[in-house]
Amino acid sequence: MRPPAESFPAAARHELANAQLRANLRNATDTIRAKRARVVDEVPDWEELRDAGQAIKAEVLANLDRYLVQFERAVEDAGGHVHWARDAAEANAAVTAVARAHGVEEVVKVKSLTTDEIELNRALAEEGIHAIETDFAELILQLDGDWPSHILVPAIHRNRSEIRDLFARTIAPRIDSDDPERLAEAARVYLREKFLSARMGVSGANFGVAETGTVCVVESEGNGRMCTTLPPVLVTVLGIEKLVPTFADLEVFLQLLPRSSTGERMNPYTSLWTGVADGDGPQELHVVLLDNGRTRVLRDSVGREALHCIRCSACLNVCPVYSRTGGHAYGSVYPGPIGAILTPQLVGIEHAASLPFASSLCGACYEVCPVKIDIPSILLHLRAEAVRAAPKRLEQAVMKLTAATFASPGRFALAQRLGRLLERTLVRGGALAPWTRTRDLKPFPREAFRDWWRRERS
Numbered sequence: 001m002r003p004p005a006e007s008f009p010a011a012a013r014h015e016l017a018n019a020q021l022r023a024n025l026r027n028a029t030d031t032i033r034a035k036r037a038r039v040v041d042e043v044p045d046w047e048e049l050r051d052a053g054q055a056i057k058a059e060v061l062a063n064l065d066r067y068l069v070q071f072e073r074a075v076e077d078a079g080g081h082v083h084w085a086r087d088a089a090e091a092n093a094a095v096t097a098v099a100r101a102h103g104v105e106e107v108v109k110v111k112s113l114t115t116d117e118i119e120l121n122r123a124l125a126e127e128g129i130h131a132i133e134t135d136f137a138e139l140i141l142q143l144d145g146d147w148p149s150h151i152l153v154p155a156i157h158r159n160r161s162e163i164r165d166l167f168a169r170t171i172a173p174r175i176d177s178d179d180p181e182r183l184a185e186a187a188r189v190y191l192r193e194k195f196l197s198a199r200m201g202v203s204g205a206n207f208g209v210a211e212t213g214t215v216c217v218v219e220s221e222g223n224g225r226m227c228t229t230l231p232p233v234l235v236t237v238l239g240i241e242k243l244v245p246t247f248a249d250l251e252v253f254l255q256l257l258p259r260s261s262t263g264e265r266m267n268p269y270t271s272l273w274t275g276v277a278d279g280d281g282p283q284e285l286h287v288v289l290l291d292n293g294r295t296r297v298l299r300d301s302v303g304r305e306a307l308h309c310i311r312c313s314a315c316l317n318v319c320p321v322y323s324r325t326g327g328h329a330y331g332s333v334y335p336g337p338i339g340a341i342l343t344p345q346l347v348g349i350e351h352a353a354s355l356p357f358a359s360s361l362c363g364a365c366y367e368v369c370p371v372k373i374d375i376p377s378i379l380l381h382l383r384a385e386a387v388r389a390a391p392k393r394l395e396q397a398v399m400k401l402t403a404a405t406f407a408s409p410g411r412f413a414l415a416q417r418l419g420r421l422l423e424r425t426l427v428r429g430g431a432l433a434p435w436t437r438t439r440d441l442k443p444f445p446r447e448a449f450r451d452w453w454r455r456e457r458s
C-alpha cells in the first residue's frame with residue numbers, strides 16, 4: 001500500500017478550506033448516524049452481539065494459519081483455485097494472469113477497498129485491461145479520476161449537481177437533471193451493457209468462511225451480484241483477516257454490519273458463493289488471499305486488533321476530526337479512525353507517523369464499533385511508536401554538545417558562566433520567563449566551586 005503523500009496536518013489544511021466538502025460531509029454523516037442509532041436501539045442483545053463479533057475475530061486471528069489452510073482446502077474442494085499473495089504486486093499479478101489467460105480486455109468490478117489498497121485498476125490498465133467500477137459512487141470517482149473519501153460512501157464529498165455535470169461530460173451527454181432517479185438511471189443504462197458483455201468479474205469480500213470455502217459480499221445496489229454471477233470467470237481478492245470459522249458465525253456479522261454501516265436492518269443484497277456449480281454462475285473461480293502487511297500487524301499484540309475491522313464505517317461517521325477534514329486528508333484508502341490505526345501499521349509507522357495523532361481521543365469510535373475495537377488505546381500505542389521511530393536530531397545534537405562540554409574543564413567552566421548569564425537575561429526576566437512562572441528552576445550557584453577554590457586556596 002502506498003504511504004500518504006503528505007502529513008495529516010498539511011493535507012487537512014487544504015481540505016478544511018473546502019466549505020462545500022464540510023457541508024456535504026455534515027449532511028451525509030448526520031443522516032447515517034441518526035439511522036444507525038435508531039436501528040441499533042431496536043436490538044435488545046446488541047452488546048452481546050458486539051461481544052460475539054469481537055470474540056470470533058480474536059479467535060480467527062489467534063489461529064489464522066489453521067483457518068487459512070482450511071479455507072484454501074474448502075475452496076479447492078468446491079472447484080475454485082486459490083492464490084497466495086504476499087503483497088500488492090503478487091496479488092495484481094495473479095489477477096492479471098487470469099485475465100490474460102482468458103484474453104479479457106475489460107473486467108467489471110464490485111466495490112472493494114482491498115483492490116483499491118493494492119491499486120488493482122492501475123495494474124490492470126498497465127496490461128491493457130480496463131476495470132470498470134460498477135458501484136454508483138465508485139463509478140463517479142472513476143469517471144472523474146478521483147479517489148474515495150469514505151469507506152461506505154466513497155463519493156461523500158460530491159453533491160448531485162457535481163455528479164450531473166460529470167455524467168453530462170462522460171457517460172450521459174443528454175442528462176439535464178440532478179434528480180437522484182435520473183442520475184441512477186444514467187448509470188444503470190451505461191452499466192447494464194457492461195455487465196452483459198464482461199467475461200470476467202472482480203470482487204473483494206466481506207467474509208470468507210473457513211469451514212465451507214464460502215465467500216460473502218454485502219452491498220446495496222445489486223451491481224455486486226451482477227458482477228459475481230454474470231461473467232463466466234470470477235476473481236475475488238480477500239484480505240487474510242476476513243475469515244470467519246464457520247457458516248453460523250456469519251449470523252453475528254450480518255446483523256452487526258448493516259446496522260452499523262448503512263443503518264439498515266439487513267443488507268439489500270447479500271451474495272454468498274462456494275466454488276463453482278455447473279450451469280449456474282461463473283464457471284471458473286479464483287480467490288487471491290492477500291497479506292500485504294497484515295501478518296506484520298498480527299505480530300503487534302496491541303495493534304493487531306485493527307484487523308478485527310469489518311469496514312462498517314461507523315467510526316468515521318461519529319469522529320469529530322473526520323467529519324471536518326473528510327477522508328482525503330488521511331492519504332489512504334482507509335480514512336477516519338480505522339485509517340488512523342490501520343494505515344500506519346500496514347505501511348510502517350515511519351511513513352504515516354502523523355495519522356495516530358489525527359484524533360481527539362474522545363472515544364466515540366470505540367462506542368460505536370460493532371466489534372469493539374479499542375481504537376483510542378491503539379492510537380495511544382501507535383503515538384508512542386511514532387515518537388520512538390522519529391529521528392531525534394535535536395536530542396542527539398544536545399547530547400553531543402553536552403558530551404563535548406563535560407569532556408573539557410575549560411568548556412565546562414565557560415558553560416557555567418554562560419548558564420548564569422542566560423539565567424539572568426533569558427530565563428528569569430526574558431523570553432523564557434513565562435516558562436518558569438509555573439515551574440521551579442533550580443538557580444545556578446552564584447559562584448562555581450572552581451572559582452571558589454581558586455579564590456580561597458591559591
Ligand code: SF4
Pocket residue numbers: 260308309310311312313314315316338365368369370371372373
Ligand atoms: S473500526 Fe469498527 S467502527 Fe470503524 S470501520 Fe472498522 S468495524 Fe467499523
